Amino acid sequence: MTTLSPAQATADLAEFDRTTSRWGRLTMIAGLIISVGGPLYLVLFGNLGITSTQLWTAVAAVLGTFFVIWLVEPITYFPILGPAAMYQAFMIGNISNKLLPSVLVAQTSIGARPGTERGNFAAIMAICGAAAVHLLSLLVFVGILGTWLISVVPAGVTDVARIYVLPAVMGAVIVQAIISMKQLRPTLIAFAVVLLVQFVLLPLVPGLAMVSTAISVIGTIIIAWFARKEAQPAA
Amino acid sequence: MMPTQLVENGSSTNILSIANMPVLWACALGVFAVIILQSVIYIRAARKAAPAAGITGAELKTSFRSGAVAAIGPSLAVVLVAIALLALFGTPAVLVRIGLIGSAAYETGAANIAATTMGATLGDATYTQQVFAVAFFAMSIGGAMWMLTTLIATPLLKRGEHKLAKVNPLIMTVVPAAALLAAFISIGIGEIPKSAAHLITLLTAGVVMALCLFLAKRLNRVWLREWGLGFAIVAALFVAYAAHTAGLGPVA
Helix, strand or coil, X not given: CCCCCHHHHHHHHHHHHHHXXXXXXXXXXXXXXXXXXXXXXXXXXXXXXXXXXXXXXXXXHHHHHHHHHHHHHXXXXXXXXXXXXXXXXXXXXXXHHHHHHHHHXXXXXXXXXXXXXXXXXXXXXXXXXXXXXXXXXXXXXXXXXXXXXXXXXCHHHHHHHHHHHHHHHHHHHHHHHHHHHCCHHHHHHHHHHHHHHHHXXXXXXXXHHHHHHHHHHHHHHHHHHHCCCCCCCCC | CCCCCCCCCCCCCCHHHHHCCHXXXXXXXXXXXXXXXXXXXXXXXXXXXHHHHCCCHHHHHHHHHHHHHHHHHHHHXXXXXXXXXXXXXXXXXXXXXXXXXXXXXXXXXXXHHHHHHCCCCCCCXXXXXXXXXXXXXXXXXXXXXXXXXXXXXXXHHHHHHHHHHCCCHHHHHXXXXXXXXXXXXXXXXXXXXHCHHHHHHHHHHHHHHHHHHHHHHHCCCHHHHHHHHHHHHHHHHHHHHHHHHCCCCCCC
């Protein structure tokens, strides 16, 4: 390895920062447009008789439910990932269960600390490695094998999968969220608010059914905020 | 290209016929291509600047390899979850939404919320092509919001990292925890009135997940935590099949 003058090193790092910022952003914008393009095509040219009211009501209900998560997650992962890897991570997805473990393993195996230049470079390479494995396994096992599987499995089985996969996912996700968050108060408040909305508010005002989850989310945030433990370290 | 075969005006429940349209496959593979392109650009940039960052070429290779190996287990766990969702969303939507950008929890949640606004339920006779298209669109806008926040927040964080870190840390812990818990608990509890089989499915998945997490901690097996979601979904679907066949499903 040739030794670099400090000025040369700074210039090289600035160049790296420029490249990854520009191309990271451009590729992410491309990913954003292509990923929305598919369903947009279906809605506009699929001849499915979808009205814009139906479309925007659905989008508004989803926005109302998840807006906090969208705002908070990128800010939470920034210190671990570093700026360049942010553009990778939020396009590849499955950050906490796949990318972060890969990053940590890579940083450990070359003895690089997170937040340093070495750590950031190790993170970027680890995410590239993880992406390669992930894309390959998705393409082979879901794209090819899965599509074949769904065509040979009896209709009775796919019908059951279609009807019950939502409660199956949610049952597991609720337990996972409760255990990994380890926040008893917000958990209890969430249960109370949800039960109140589902079994008291909705029977009274059935028209709210389409925004019931958004109401529960906003209600829980407000109550959990005012009922938070003040004993925690002061800000 | 004119999709002349879609003359039913969206009321058909044959989801897979539109979910597997060539355009959607092209878009799904397009996202794959974008990620590959991004990786190539990043690796080349990293190689070039490696000496300046005090990292050797061999260490870059080691990082790539250990990242790849560490991702094998979690990737296959995601594959299992994705396959369980194929009947609901079709392959292209599952590849992009569950496999890549989003995750099973957010995407099925968003699809369910979107379907509800149309007075429909995912998977049953009200789940028409029209509902699928709206749900897919709403999921995709949801995923786009994550990317949009990343695009806006990353340059800001880079400049003023310390300022944002000084926001009351409680806001960053209590508020997202409350939002996440309320969203998933609300969607989960909303399944209970649908039928006894729905309730049994929900509970089975919860119990299996709890068991996996408990054993993962007790036996110190990290892979059990990664596979928990997949195992829980598959086990719950088996139980759902039995319950449905036993006549506990929704009255058609």
